[in-house]
Amino acid sequence: MWAEDVLTLSVQNLLYLASDLMEWLGGGFSQVQLYLTYVAFAAIPFALIGLHAVQLPRAGWLSLLGSLAYGLSFIFFASTVLSGTAQRNSSGIH
16 A cells, blocks of 8 residues: 555646646646646545555554645635636636
8 A cells, every 4th residue: 555655646746747837838827737736636635645545553542633734725726726727717817
């Protein structure tokens, strides 16, 4: 299970890097770039909980709390991406 979590986090980091490069090279946000960012952010909370679970029983409640807090921050970041997508769609920009 640990290897799958590390692979998931690595792929997510590469997706986010690709998203940032698209934004930088394109001179701003694009619909595809926003969707790519969302995909990169969406699964991170699950991978973090998985990394915590792999460390059980050695990992305690503080590890769980840290995984949950960090995962919640990525849920917030994903919501900001959806907000940006909705604003682009409502303004007619694609």
